Amino acid sequence: MNKKQIVTHLTKTPLNVLCEESDFITGKYLTDKVYIRGLVEFSNYCVRDCLYCGLRKNNKKISRYRMAYDEIISSVKSIIKNKIKTIVLQSGDDFYYTEKMICAIIESIKDIDKDIAVTLSIGERPLYEYLAFRKSGADRFLIKHETINSRIYNKLHPQQDLKKRLKIIGYLRKIGFQVGVGNIIGLPGQTIEDLADDILFMQDFKPDMIGIGPFIAQKDTPLRKNEFKNIPLVLRFIALSRIITKYAHIPATTAMATLKKDGQLSALKFGANVIMVDFTPVKFSQEYRIYDNKIRINLKKAENIISKSGRIISYDRGDSLMKGADHGRF
Numbered sequence: 001m002n003k004k005q006i007v008t009h010l011t012k013t014p015l016n017v018l019c020e021e022s023d024f025i026t027g028k029y030l031t032d033k034v035y036i037r038g039l040v041e042f043s044n045y046c047v048r049d050c051l052y053c054g055l056r057k058n059n060k061k062i063s064r065y066r067m068a069y070d071e072i073i074s075s076v077k078s079i080i081k082n083k084i085k086t087i088v089l090q091s092g093d094d095f096y097y098t099e100k101m102i103c104a105i106i107e108s109i110k111d112i113d114k115d116i117a118v119t120l121s122i123g124e125r126p127l128y129e130y131l132a133f134r135k136s137g138a139d140r141f142l143i144k145h146e147t148i149n150s151r152i153y154n155k156l157h158p159q160q161d162l163k164k165r166l167k168i169i170g171y172l173r174k175i176g177f178q179v180g181v182g183n184i185i186g187l188p189g190q191t192i193e194d195l196a197d198d199i200l201f202m203q204d205f206k207p208d209m210i211g212i213g214p215f216i217a218q219k220d221t222p223l224r225k226n227e228f229k230n231i232p233l234v235l236r237f238i239a240l241s242r243i244i245t246k247y248a249h250i251p252a253t254t255a256m257a258t259l260k261k262d263g264q265l266s267a268l269k270f271g272a273n274v275i276m277v278d279f280t281p282v283k284f285s286q287e288y289r290i291y292d293n294k295i296r297i298n299l300k301k302a303e304n305i306i307s308k309s310g311r312i313i314s315y316d317r318g319d320s321l322m323k324g325a326d327h328g329r330f
């Protein structure tokens with residue numbers, strides 16, 4: 001698809017046409033399964049200062065927490081007890097957890113059950129650390145590119161650089177991770193053409209996973225006054241991502257559920273095929289405030305949404321179906 005066609009689909013193509021097409025592609029390439037992933041948000045400390053995120057280091061209004069090794073493993077065990085085969089470990093960019101500590105956590109999970117897939121979402125690290133995580137058995141890495149417009153990226157992410165981000169993304173793939181990228185829709189200053197460029201980037205990179213989230217600024221951040229409510233645009237973007245990448249795993253995000261009742265159900269209808277279930281202990285998850293009023297998705301809620309969508313609940317690993325994806329061990 002070229003940029004002009006993408007812009008047309010993002011602005012003019014009737015929503016129901018995009019819905020039908022993406023639903024057809026989902027059924028054809030990914031079957032009816034919706035995968036459940038078990039999420040542990042183990043630290044809300046972050047050394048970065050992204051202008052919209054409640055975890056930014058300069059937000060003094062948030063209570064910070066770090067889960068200890070035993071607490072993380074205990075949450076992991078609850079996920080495994082529920083027969084869920086993918087664990088997602090997420091945090092701010094928190095260097096309190098050294099390479100050695102993260103490797104020990106990955107290895108402990110694999111010792112409990114070697115067939116569990118471990119996904120990391122822990123931000124930017126030196127390249128050699130990613131290699132160590134991979135060697136310890138981590139299977140997947142999520143690191144959203146946020147926006148492919150470098151001017152907007154660099155403005156909203158002080159002291160960060162899109163070029164560096166993309167270098168990391170390329171390196172993660174090179175060392176055999178299944179790689180998830182993704183963007184935010186509705187960033188201040190972002191145009192439809194920018195979103196089309198995000199799609200073109202994904203068309204070219206062929207990510208294994210894509211996290212697509214509506215822009216929600218946390219109330220104690222510099223961008224708090226910027227509101228975004230264009231859910232149909234997010235659904236168009238999800239549908240196009242499905243149509244273009246065909247095989248990528250696309251979560252129906254918690255942000256969608258937060259902005260709109262039945263937001264995750266809508267995302268599933270437009271091509272999403274994953275739901276993340278929060279296994280972070282409640283006392284901590286309240287404080288994982290990337291944005292406010294974040295809905296907590298428990299297993300029962302996720303199962304209800306999937307049942308409503310008429311699709312099949314899957315607790316399997318759901319590895320990448322992208323051609324050439326590495327499903328083996330390092």
Ligand code: SF4
Pocket residue numbers: 046047048049050053054055056057091092093123290
């Ligand atoms: S968006 Fe990520 S890197 Fe930026 S402040 Fe929030 S947690 Fe940190």
